Each structure stands twice: as structure tokens, then as C-alpha cells.
Amino acid sequence: MGLFIEGISKAWSLIVSLDAELLAVTLLSLKISCSATLASLFIGIPAGVFLALADFPGRRFVISLVNTGMGLPPVVVGLFVTLFLWRNGPLGFLEILYTPAAMILAQAVIATPIVTGITVASIQNLPANLKLQVQALGATRLQTVWILVREARLPLLAAVMAGFGGVISEVGASIMVGGNIMGQTRVLTTATVMETGKGNFDVAIALSLILLVLAFSVNYLLTVIQQRERPR
Amino acid sequence: MNSGEPLLEVRNLNVCRGGSKVLQIPSFALHRNETVALIGPNGTGKSSFLLALAGLLPLKTGEIFFMQKAVVPGFSSTEYRRNLAMVFQEPLLFDTSVADNVAVGLRLRHLGRREIDERVKSCLDRFRIAHLADRSARKLSGGESQRTSLARAFATNPEIILLDEPFVALDPPARQALSDDLERVLRESGTAAILTTHDQVDALRLADRMVVMQQGSIVQSGTPLAVNNQPVNEFVATFVGMENIFTGIVKKADNGLFSVAVFDRTMEIMGDGAPSESVVICIRPEHVVISLTNPESTTSVRNIFSGTVSKVVQLGLFTKIYLDCGFSLVASITNQSLDTLELKPGRPVFASFKATAVHVFRKG
Structure with missing residues (x-):
């Protein structure tokens, strides 16, 4: 218990003193996870809309794969992204292993199925005849998709939250493809693992608290937007 | 009422859904200013017929002619659909204000802001919902929602309006009031309409012609009086009371x-x-x-x-x-x-x- 209180106290002093290293790690975490979430939205929302609206053989199988991907273990993603980015791997020529770019890639791989899966569910939860109604109003194919996405915007915000939540908190993939290099690829989760390993529980607690506050702040912001839009 | 070339014509229409045949219509025509009531029991293909006419259901065989032009290849699907409007059983309103809902079809056609505002105002007035213009569509009663849905459909000045049991979810007073307003708007606008209904009273009040459907086919077509008093078989006789x-x-x-x-x-x-x-x-x-x-x-x-x-x-x-x-x-x-x-x-x-x-x- 004493250790815990000591940790909280140390965390507080690190936070209020705006410790440079802590600030750098926090900003990098935010940058990597926001970039990965953004990338997953660019891929996941169109893919989810397509899967929800298109009719093709094997569609259910693909949706099952996406749903399975929503629970993809980060270490498995880390392993495969490492193999792809390894010097001799298919993407080795990019030379981005152990850089923030590799971490963004790995985190995007984790977040994309989450965003895709929630997008599929959001679009499919719209009233059954809404697509026909939009088309009956004279919408082109692109206009139809745009209106349906706009109608599903509240559940789609949940996709953003789930995607961001999934990547800001993951550690396995980040450590494997980023290497936890100080000043380059060290983020809140990987630093927490390292400090705990070293027995620096006070620093680890400080890092954890910042991670929790960060995750809460982003989700709170999105929740406020979502709930403000929701009719009462 | 039925003089001149038909506005919409169907020949040898066959539609399948889920592997089974749901529509077999050898011929059907709708004329300008005409209101046709499609009646028949549930699952008889009335809604599928409307969707097929609206270009929203693929045809297995057959042709649809709009103003004597074959819909494919005479019109692209969107170009054809923009001559029609459809109102479903549920209002299917968008999560925005009533006025924005009514404006959706006009915005899709990229009309100017002033024209959109004028048409929206006119349609809100016609369906007596001008006072609800700024209200969220999620906060409307059943009758108000269906009025908004109808105003949205009429806002695009369609040549034909397809109405799929638009009063079915309404209580009797709301149903009566909306039916009165729809009758007036149809008469004033001269829009040709096809209405599916279970209700003989709606059909008798609104329709110039009554078409009875059974198992995906038209079994009788005629004036409401003729269909009611001279049914062609026991099925129609039973259905018309x-x-x-x-x-x-x-x-x-x-x-x-x-x-x-x-x-x-x-x-x-x-x-x-x-x-x-x-x-x-x-x-x-x-x-x-x-x-x-x-x-x-x-x-x-x-x-x-x-x-x-x-x-x-x-x-x-x-x-x-x-x-x-x-x-x-x-x-x-x-x-x-x-x-x-x-x-x-x-x-x-x-x-x-x-x-x-x-x-x-x-x-x-």
C-alpha cells in the first residue's frame, strides 16, 4: 500500500513538474495512436460500408473474418508486422522497423477491424428500407452512401472511440515493432512495462495514470459530441 | 382520366426475390392525373410491385416504359428515379430537422438555395406542418412524421408518386386527417399516384381505379365501384367485402x-x-x-x-x-x-x- 501511495505521490510530482521525458513519451503516444486511428477510419469506414451494403458471394465469411479481427491479439499483429518489415520481409525496403511509422502501421492493423466491424453493424442497424428511401429520393450511389454514413454517425463515433481505445492501450505490438527506444519509439504503454520490470513502480504508476487520463479525455470528448447529437 | 398515352407502362414484368417468383404482371399502365389503388392481402406482392416500378428491384424479365421510353436503356436508373417519389409505411425520416428532411431530395438534385427554400416552405404549408419546420424529425408524432415524409416526396414535384400503405401505422383520427390532405394535394398537383392499401375506404376515396392483386398477379382492374360490385372471382369478392x-x-x-x-x-x-x-x-x-x-x-x-x-x-x-x-x-x-x-x-x-x-x- 505504501508503494502505491509513494507511486501516486511521485506521479503527481512528475506530472506537475511537466517532466520533459514524460511529456515526450505522452505526446508520442498520442501522435502514434491518433495517426493509427485516423488511418483505420480511412480504411475501416469505407470497408464497413461496402460490407454492409454490397451483396457478393462470401460476404458473410468476410464479415466473420472482420469480427474475428476485432479481437486480434496485439502480439500476433506485432509478430506479423515485424516479419513484413524485417530486412528481408516483403516490406523490408521501407526500412521503418523500430520507428514510429512501424508502430502506426501495427496499431492501424489492430484498429481497422474494430472500426470496420462497428461500421458494418452501424449501417446494418439503420432501418431496413432507409437505403431504398434514399434511392427513391433520387440519390446516386455515392449520395446514398454519404447519407447512410451521416445517418449512422452516432454509432460510428463509437467506432472511433473503440478504435482509439484499442490502440492507445496496446503494448505487445508497439514493443515488438517499435523496440521501446528512448526518445524515438517509447510510448506510455511500453515505458510502463519497462519501468515495472526495473522495479520503478512510482514512475510506472505515473505513466499508467497519464495513460488512463489520456484515454478518458479523448473518449470523454467523443462522448460529449455523441450525446449532444443524440435526440432526447 | 385514362385518355392519351400512359405515363408509365409495364409489359411482361417478372420479379423474383430470394429465389421465388413474387410478381408476374403481363401489363399495367398508369395515366397522367390518375390515382390507382393496389389492394390485396399481405404478402401478395403490392410493395414489391411499387419497388419494381420505382426501379429499386431488379426485374427478371419485362420492361418499364416511362413517357413511352424504355427505362433501360432510355433512362439511367437515377435519371428515371428522379421522376418518381416513394413513401413507405414507416416515415423513414433523417436525423435532422423537418425542413431539412423535406429539402433532401432537392439538395440531391443540386437545386439553388432560394428554390429549395421556396419549395420546402410550399410543401410544409400543403401538409400543414410549417410550424414544425425547425423541430427535430425524431420528436414528431406518427401523423407528423408521415406528413413530413409526404412533404419530402412531393417537394421534388414528381411525375408519379408511389405510396406504400402510408396510413397503416396511424391512429384513426390522424389517418383520416392525412388522407383528407393527401386527397387535396393529389387533386391540386395532378400527380399520378399508385397507392397500396388494405383499406377499402382509402381506395374508394382516393382512387380512380382499383387494382386487385393475388399471389403476385393482377386479378382485376377497374373503377372502385365496378370492383366492389362486380368482382371477377371469389377471391376478389371476399376481399372487397x-x-x-x-x-x-x-x-x-x-x-x-x-x-x-x-x-x-x-x-x-x-x-x-x-x-x-x-x-x-x-x-x-x-x-x-x-x-x-x-x-x-x-x-x-x-x-x-x-x-x-x-x-x-x-x-x-x-x-x-x-x-x-x-x-x-x-x-x-x-x-x-x-x-x-x-x-x-x-x-x-x-x-x-x-x-x-x-x-x-x-x-x-
Whole structure:
């Protein structure tokens, strides 16, 4: 218990003193996870809309794969992204292993199925005849998709939250493809693992608290937007 | 009403859904200013027919012509659909204000802001929802929602409007009020319309023509009066409320009048019948007259049967009297007549109907 209180106290002093290293790690975490979430939205929302609206053989199988991907273990993603980015791997020529770019890639791989899966569910939860109604109003194919996405915007915000939540908190993939290099690829989760390993529980607690506050702040912001839009 | 070239025409239309055939329509036409009511039981293909006409359901075979041009390749799908509007059973409003909902179709057509504002205002006025313009569409009552849906459909000034049971989810007062307004807007705008409904009253009020569908096919098309009084088969007769339907054998025909043996009674009917022919005869309940004394000496009716009242069912503005005359006969009378005649189960009465009130078709 004493250790815990000591940790909280140390965390507080690190936070209020705006410790440079802590600030750098926090900003990098935010940058990597926001970039990965953004990338997953660019891929996941169109893919989810397509899967929800298109009719093709094997569609259910693909949706099952996406749903399975929503629970993809980060270490498995880390392993495969490492193999792809390894010097001799298919993407080795990019030379981005152990850089923030590799971490963004790995985190995007984790977040994309989450965003895709929630997008599929959001679009499919719209009233059954809404697509026909939009088309009956004279919408082109692109206009139809745009209106349906706009109608599903509240559940789609949940996709953003789930995607961001999934990547800001993951550690396995980040450590494997980023290497936890100080000043380059060290983020809140990987630093927490390292400090705990070293027995620096006070620093680890400080890092954890910042991670929790960060995750809460982003989700709170999105929740406020979502709930403000929701009719009462 | 049906003069000139049809606005919309269908030839040899076949539609399949989920592997089974849901529509077989050899021909159908809709003319300018015409309102057609599609009636039929649930699952008979009315909604599928509307979706196929709206270009929202792929055709297995057949062609749709709009203003004498084949829809494919005469029009691209979107170009064709922009001549039509469709209102579904549920209002299917977007999560925005009432005015924005009404403007959606206009924005999709990239009209100018001023024109959009004018048309939206006009449509809100026509459906008496101008006071709701800024309200969220999620905060409307059922009637207000369906009014918004109708205003949204009419805002694009469609040539044809397809209405898929638009009143089905409304309570009777809202239904009546909206039906009145729709009738007025259809008359003022001259928009051709196809309306699916279960309700005979809606069909009679709004439609110039009634089309009865059974298992994906059109079985009868005609004026509402003709369909109601001269159904072509037992299915239509039952559906339009001909509760007195009997099978009989023609005994003799004489000078435009023939008699038919029904159970152990004889009915006289106006028309031509061949002796020994099997026929189905239908009498609308409102054409059956009930009296307490035998009216034989005081009336010209050809069919008078004595019997007793077996059941009295009050249905709001009128009452149904079920009679046992050796066969079951249903009469529909006003509540005032019910009071005057003091009808109750077991009371002996005379039921009569004119030879001209009987509709006959050949069995099979």
C-alpha cells in the first residue's frame, strides 16, 4: 500500500513538474495512436460500408473474418508486422522497423477491424428500407452512401472511440515493432512495462495514470459530441 | 382520366426475390392525373410491385416504359428515379430537422438555395406542418412524421408518386386527417399516384381505379365501384367485402332473368344464365334489406326469405346482422334501423334483395 501511495505521490510530482521525458513519451503516444486511428477510419469506414451494403458471394465469411479481427491479439499483429518489415520481409525496403511509422502501421492493423466491424453493424442497424428511401429520393450511389454514413454517425463515433481505445492501450505490438527506444519509439504503454520490470513502480504508476487520463479525455470528448447529437 | 398515352407502362414484368417468383404482371399502365389503388392481402406482392416500378428491384424479365421510353436503356436508373417519389409505411425520416428532411431530395438534385427554400416552405404549408419546420424529425408524432415524409416526396414535384400503405401505422383520427390532405394535394398537383392499401375506404376515396392483386398477379382492374360490385372471382369478392357468396345451379333462364338453386332455395337474378350451369353469386351486405313483415305485396324485390336473427354485431356507424334463412345471410344496416326494428338474436324477420343487386360469375 505504501508503494502505491509513494507511486501516486511521485506521479503527481512528475506530472506537475511537466517532466520533459514524460511529456515526450505522452505526446508520442498520442501522435502514434491518433495517426493509427485516423488511418483505420480511412480504411475501416469505407470497408464497413461496402460490407454492409454490397451483396457478393462470401460476404458473410468476410464479415466473420472482420469480427474475428476485432479481437486480434496485439502480439500476433506485432509478430506479423515485424516479419513484413524485417530486412528481408516483403516490406523490408521501407526500412521503418523500430520507428514510429512501424508502430502506426501495427496499431492501424489492430484498429481497422474494430472500426470496420462497428461500421458494418452501424449501417446494418439503420432501418431496413432507409437505403431504398434514399434511392427513391433520387440519390446516386455515392449520395446514398454519404447519407447512410451521416445517418449512422452516432454509432460510428463509437467506432472511433473503440478504435482509439484499442490502440492507445496496446503494448505487445508497439514493443515488438517499435523496440521501446528512448526518445524515438517509447510510448506510455511500453515505458510502463519497462519501468515495472526495473522495479520503478512510482514512475510506472505515473505513466499508467497519464495513460488512463489520456484515454478518458479523448473518449470523454467523443462522448460529449455523441450525446449532444443524440435526440432526447 | 385514362385518355392519351400512359405515363408509365409495364409489359411482361417478372420479379423474383430470394429465389421465388413474387410478381408476374403481363401489363399495367398508369395515366397522367390518375390515382390507382393496389389492394390485396399481405404478402401478395403490392410493395414489391411499387419497388419494381420505382426501379429499386431488379426485374427478371419485362420492361418499364416511362413517357413511352424504355427505362433501360432510355433512362439511367437515377435519371428515371428522379421522376418518381416513394413513401413507405414507416416515415423513414433523417436525423435532422423537418425542413431539412423535406429539402433532401432537392439538395440531391443540386437545386439553388432560394428554390429549395421556396419549395420546402410550399410543401410544409400543403401538409400543414410549417410550424414544425425547425423541430427535430425524431420528436414528431406518427401523423407528423408521415406528413413530413409526404412533404419530402412531393417537394421534388414528381411525375408519379408511389405510396406504400402510408396510413397503416396511424391512429384513426390522424389517418383520416392525412388522407383528407393527401386527397387535396393529389387533386391540386395532378400527380399520378399508385397507392397500396388494405383499406377499402382509402381506395374508394382516393382512387380512380382499383387494382386487385393475388399471389403476385393482377386479378382485376377497374373503377372502385365496378370492383366492389362486380368482382371477377371469389377471391376478389371476399376481399372487397362481399360477405354473401353462394354457389348454385341455374335452373331456368327467361327474358333477362334467371333463377338459381342455392341450398334448397331459389334466387332470381338479373342477367343471362344457361340451365344446369354452376355459378357463384355474391350479394353485398348493404344490399340486403331486413323487414319485420313479409314485404312481398308492397315491394318489387324478387328475392324474399324468411329467417331469424342469429347474431348482431355493432361496428361503429353501422351494424351487421347475421341471419339464418336456411342458409347464412349477412345484412348491413344503420344503427337507427337496428333501434327501430329492435333486432336481437332469435327474432323472426324477412330478408330481401333485388335481382339486380346480385352479382354472378361462372364457377372456376
